[in-house]
Amino acid sequence: MALSGMRGLSVFISDIRNCQNKEQERLRVDKELGNVRTRFKNEKGLTPYEKKKYVWKMLYIYMLGYDVDFGHMEAVSLISAPKYPEKQVALQSIGTTNMVGYIVTSSLLNENHDFLRLAINTVRNDIIGRNETFQCLALTMVGNIGGREFAESLAPDVQKLLISSSCRPLVRKKAALCLLRLFRKNPDVVNVDGWSDRMAQLLDERDLGVLTSSMSLLVALVSNNHEAYWSCLPKCVKTLERLARNQDIPQEYTYYGIPSPWLQVSVCVCVCNFLLSVISHTFRKRKNEILREVKTMRALQYFPTVEDPNTRRSLFEVLQRILMGTDVVKNVNKNNASHAVLFEALALVMHLDAENEMMSQCVALLGKFIAVREPNIRYLGLENMTRMLMVTDVHDIIKRHQAQIITSLKDPDISIRRRALDLLYGMCDVSNAKDIVEELLQYLSTADFAMREELSLKAAILAEKFAPDLSWYVDVILQLIDKAGDFVSDDIWFRVVQFVTNNEDLQPYAAAKAREYLDKPAIHETMVKVSAYLLGEYSHLLARRPGCSPKEIFSAIHEKLPTVSTTTIPILLSTYAKILMHTQPPDPELQKHVWAIFSKYESCIDVEIQQRAIEYFALSSKGAALMDILAEMPKFPERQSALIKKAEVAEVDTAEQSAIKLRAQQHMTNALVVTDQHSSNGTPQSVGQLSLVKIPSISGDVGSSCQEHTSADQELSQANGTLATVDPQPPSADLLGDLLGPLAIEGLPGAAVLSEPNAVSGLEGVPIPADDAAAIVPVEKDTNSVQPIGNINERFYALCLKDSGVLYEDPNIQIGIKAEWRAQHGRLVLFLGNKNTFPLLSVQALILPPVHLKIELSLVPETIPPRAQVQCPLEVMNLHPSRDVAVLDFSYKCGTSMANVKLRLPAVLNKFLQPITVSAEEFFPQWRSLSGPPLKLQEVVRGVRPLSLIDMANIFTSFQLTVCQGLDPNPNNLIASTTFYSETIRPMLCLIRIETDPTDRTQLRITVASGDPTLTFELMEFIKEQLAGIPTAPRPPAPPAAPGAQPTNPAAPVAQPTNPAALTDPGDLLAGLL
């Protein structure tokens, strides 16, 4: 089929096809773009046909992946091409032009595109117009790219079309999906009150096209508000019956003999959504979270059922029919279509409160599927079996298929291998852990790179959780390190050390194993670390075995020294010192050797190594005193596995996470995992097995300060007992944190209980309320009966620099925050955790955004169940530079009292900065080209907090400003660069220069330059705040600061968060906040 009439386009496509390489193609494309651009510029000569042709060309170029930064206007203008009904010819020719306009527009543009706003009116006229062709075109475009503005202005019209009796099916089905799009994107804008009756009517629709589209719409409506649509459920079941029995289905709607498989799938999804949304509304959780936790829900008898007995019976009958009536046939498409329905029916049965018989039918079917040769069915069999595990207690039946599943782990297809791994992970328990983990280990050596990390993490977790005995656990982890050392994170080997230290029986075994691995010719550095540590502590237990004399062990370890990095050397030095100490009577030769090593490292450039070398040298010359100082490591307090914690926090895979949680609850008693139940503060845990969701440990400010506290304690006690045997460098500060950190949140209720009775919380660490009153603005004095825990200001300032932590906490609730920033976009998740054993009611969260931020907060549940945590995602978009801060107005009811707090959200200027390194060649031309105000501002600031250049550089780095070394010839000056992202201006390079006076550190000259005057100003003010630590702009004397004075309103300085001068006046602060 030739492209009659559009020769230019065909020629262009052939030209592109004839290009030999990418270079030629680009040249041809550039040429064409140039051509189109000039033609568009002198628009006068363009006929609608030409316009159409050029727009198609642009679409083609765009599809190839090239940027087309012009002509959008022309595409949009094709939509608005004038129509003259009286001139039929013109109408039709424009009709086609119009069509092009719509399709190209919807392909070229995203929903956020400005140009689309221009088209809304025309689109609306088309939708409400009488011309069916135009209606269809307009609906298709809106359905494919409709955004918020479209929803606001078009939704009512689209709704009218959908239920209009005068419209033909072809318009109505498009209207249904168009409405679905608008509703999905902006459920708050599309008004669907009273739509349940209309949806019920639509389900009686004869035309299956309209019915299919309407069913998709209903799926979305139900997940949003199931109660309103409950009346539609019987009709859904009837539709499914009609389809499954093939009653009254037009021939053209059967697909390979199956009555519209798509509609059947859709109905099953819809019914399933009814059931799931009941739960998701009770618990305010997302659908896929619910999916993973159905089992727990069921245990709590929260599981909804289809109550109407007739509907229930029909549904069961039809599901039974689908389950039993699906045969494997030769035709691939027929097979796929029937199995698509079958799998959906299976999923529905899983979530229905079905009889056991039906459930076991499902398991039997799945068992059959995972053994077939057809890869698609096998994949889906494995996937659904994993889902089934989450939902019901079918462990024992599934275990029968273990061998088959393990075969799939070796399948040539990585998709299937992944599913098999997930399933094995899910089905593992104490009884089969040994087999499964060994299988995983065996597979690890041949597994492809893409899977190794996941594999080793999963193997480590399983080994830890279900170890039948500890020596097996040690074996597994050492093998893991041996086979996939690169993928074994520090957490894993720290955990081994913990276990070995805490179990005396295990120590000789572990040391012997470590000794064996040292004999291997090439071992991974992690292996060197763990063996050195273990042998340092416990090698004396092996002393009588062959090859285990202190000398031999020393030389085995020392052999590895040249191959390891500087982080490992300190561990080796400690080991040497320990070996020396354990060698009784002292071996002068060994001593000489070790001392030689110590003195060699005494001048090491690495401070940690140097310090250890010097200290160990001095200590070991003291003789017997060494014994006391280098005594064995004390036992570690029991705690939750850092691995499991990590898996929970990382949110890698929700399925995995909740599997961990479920398992942790089920196997608390027989596994090694020390769950939070045994937290040291001994708070009685009323939740136990049935707790819905464990509040994960957001190690926020309190958490980490608590951690620091204990680790400091621990360090103290270590100093008494032994000399630091673990290196306190950054990686191992981590180690201390991980090994010793208590569970942040589980540790807290105790503290909360303590502080509750103290109306004036005078506890140590809890700041004076007066200070807080500044940040919490009481709406009415008496409503705020709860006192916050911790300093809200400090928390805010800390969060300005970090991306996760606690934003607010009081005896009832903890609000954690986790943020991800990418260019001008930010995604924050608020974690609202109820700390009580009773629900928090009337929870409300409002965002008061400043003008420069666009913030969308998802629905916040009205109730937070006891000891549960809800997550509320928050989308932030930066429109233009400003230092104003968004405020979260949060309130809840606890008992009879209302609590209300206003919290600043850490969506501050520096979050939209990204560090960038600028070379001298780039810097100077840029610096010179930005000459003078308003693009370049300079200011001398006096009376600042004296800071050394290094401190200043650190502050800069923490705010995402790159400090460029050596650009400024004067060593007292500092140059920094960064990129600022916002929606309205392109990514903007910002350059900063600070000139200091070495004789007077309290004065600075700051120069800021960027391509945008507002940005320059805001950044200048921002830096002044950070460096100066004093109010920078003249502050109006009276508290009621006009909102118009925003730019001059300094937010409280970050560098000195507790600066009392800035914080004591609540009025000022309120003004600063809003």
Next chain:
Amino acid sequence: MIQFVLLISRQGKVRLTKWYSPYTQKERSKVIRELSGVILTRGPKLCNFVEWRGLKVVYKRYASLYFCMCIDQDDNELEVLEIIHHFVEILDRYFGSVCELDLIFNFHKAYYVLDEILIAGELQESSKKTVARLIAAQDSLVETAKEQASSISNIIAQATK
């Protein structure tokens, strides 16, 4: 919901793209690059699903062309696989045993067809007959418009002579 539809040739050339979720041009290129790397290298006897960035891509190869649709994690894979086949059958009927060249030179027609099958990433019509009828009606609309436009320009040309 279908997030996007890609048609990629065996050599990795893009033949058609349709995005139902907003992706910037840069992201689009990245997605295409990544997915061609994953999908084109897969052997013939493997399953038709690939897990990718928390989503799933259902693909099927027809001659030298890979049809890919990206869906959410809990969507029904087989259903989407058959949507692909449904699309191919309609293209086949429309072009008369469709080949890659048809789609290259008539990519705009392929868009018309796709728009009759999917809207908002959901299936809108499962009857091949209905889709064929609608496309035929559109085509005839274009044809008459063209004829009449040319006759008008003839008239104008004659009148201005």
